[in-house]
C-alpha cells in the first residue's frame with residue numbers, strides 16, 4: 001500500500017484502524033471513506049478538528 005499524506009506528502013503513514021490512518025510526519029489523522037480522505041488534526045485535548053477545507057477534492061482522493 002502506498003498512501004500519501006495530503007497535508008505533507010509524506011508516505012510515513014501508519015494504520016490505526018480499518019479505515020483510519022495516521023501521518024507520523026505531520027501528525028494528522030486520515031480516514032478513508034470510499035476513495036476520499038478525510039483529514040483531521042488531533043488537538044491537545046484529544047478532540048479532532050477537520051482540515052478538509054484546506055484541501056481540494058483532488059488532493060483528498062485516495063492514491064493507493
Ligand SMILES: [Zn+2]
Pocket residue numbers: 005006007008009010023024025026027028
Ligand atoms: Zn502528513
